[in-house]
Amino acid sequence: MKIAYFYGPEDVRIEETAIPEPGYGEVVIKNKVALTCGTDLKTYLRGHPLWIPPAVFGHEASGVVYKVGEGVEKFKVGDRVVAHNSAPCHECIYCKTHQYSMCENNLFNSGAFAEYQKIPERIVRQNMFTLPDTLDFKSAALTEPFSCAVYGVDESNIKQGDYVVINGVGPIGLMFVKLVYLKGAHIIVTDASDKRLELAKKLGAKDIININEVSDVVKAVKDCTPQSRGVDVAIEATGLPRVWENTILMARKGGLVNLFGGTKKGETFTIDCQLFHYSQLTIKGVFHTTPYHVERAFRLICEGVISADDFVNNEYDIDHLVDALESHRTGNVIKNAIIFE
Numbered sequence: 001m002k003i004a005y006f007y008g009p010e011d012v013r014i015e016e017t018a019i020p021e022p023g024y025g026e027v028v029i030k031n032k033v034a035l036t037c038g039t040d041l042k043t044y045l046r047g048h049p050l051w052i053p054p055a056v057f058g059h060e061a062s063g064v065v066y067k068v069g070e071g072v073e074k075f076k077v078g079d080r081v082v083a084h085n086s087a088p089c090h091e092c093i094y095c096k097t098h099q100y101s102m103c104e105n106n107l108f109n110s111g112a113f114a115e116y117q118k119i120p121e122r123i124v125r126q127n128m129f130t131l132p133d134t135l136d137f138k139s140a141a142l143t144e145p146f147s148c149a150v151y152g153v154d155e156s157n158i159k160q161g162d163y164v165v166i167n168g169v170g171p172i173g174l175m176f177v178k179l180v181y182l183k184g185a186h187i188i189v190t191d192a193s194d195k196r197l198e199l200a201k202k203l204g205a206k207d208i209i210n211i212n213e214v215s216d217v218v219k220a221v222k223d224c225t226p227q228s229r230g231v232d233v234a235i236e237a238t239g240l241p242r243v244w245e246n247t248i249l250m251a252r253k254g255g256l257v258n259l260f261g262g263t264k265k266g267e268t269f270t271i272d273c274q275l276f277h278y279s280q281l282t283i284k285g286v287f288h289t290t291p292y293h294v295e296r297a298f299r300l301i302c303e304g305v306i307s308a309d310d311f312v313n314n315e316y317d318i319d320h321l322v323d324a325l326e327s328h329r330t331g332n333v334i335k336n337a338i339i340f341e
Helices: 038-046 121-126 143-154 171-182 194-203 217-222 241-249 273-278 291-302 318-329
Strands: 002-008 011-016 027-035 061-068 080-083 116-119 128-130 163-167 186-191 207-210 231-236 251-259 282-285 337-339
Touching: 002 318, 011 318, 027 080, 038 318, 061 116, 121 128, 143 171, 143 291, 163 171, 163 241, 171 186, 171 194, 171 231, 186 194, 186 217, 194 207, 207 217, 217 241, 231 241, 241 251, 241 273, 318 337
Parallel strands: 163 186, 163 231, 186 207, 231 251, 251 282
Antiparallel strands: 002 011, 027 061, 027 116, 027 337, 061 080, 080 128
């Protein structure tokens, strides 16, 4: 089979290797679709601490069961499926306190950029699903990122009628927009891309602000709220410290700030201590997702809440994975798809 290996920054090679064999409880999937994402692009450009070269990468895919290992009962050869990229241990202190995204032994799986992919037993048990006939492979492959957005919204305590700002409308930010819209909130979004801002409006944003067209983005956001007091919930989805700082300044007194976008190692941000204390802000970091939210995300996709029509742009074969990543790099697409025969 063909598989992509990451050897170093901007050094991705398509090689051939044996199709994997499933062990006990494991499943081998013949991938039909794999999607590019921001993490894949970061890996391609500068590497990733979880993947030591040469490493397989890619973690958003769906396909058809090719082989099942002994002990697998929920799935059979030929099933159309999607598997999430992680599963917690349910044994560490964090799992015992239901903080599954903090699991000390969280099992992460990668290798979606390959014709076949082996799914570990723990993920097969917890986070793998059979696709209904009405669900296409591209939309199903959105399960992993969408589950992160579902978790992020759950952690934001959004109520009907709230004013919510979402800073950054890449794939995750756009997913936030759709989910927050379903909560019945007034959504304000900021970004530098008119194309993404227009899609955010289609998905439910009420006010769109191009950060290149305003001198003070914090004031522009606050001016969209009653008495310019600030938003009830402020969500950051870029992973840039300066946007973290602006996001905090957009919240009203007593508001909640969700710093969702992951930053580079070692980066810091500053906050006015008096503002933090006397405005009684709640500021939280939210990372990854949980099995509960993975299943909810999959069910929402099955219901058509989001689809590949809005999130997936161009198609490539595995031999042109680098072209797909370079296209993603331009910022002119939301996601690209690798299509396998």
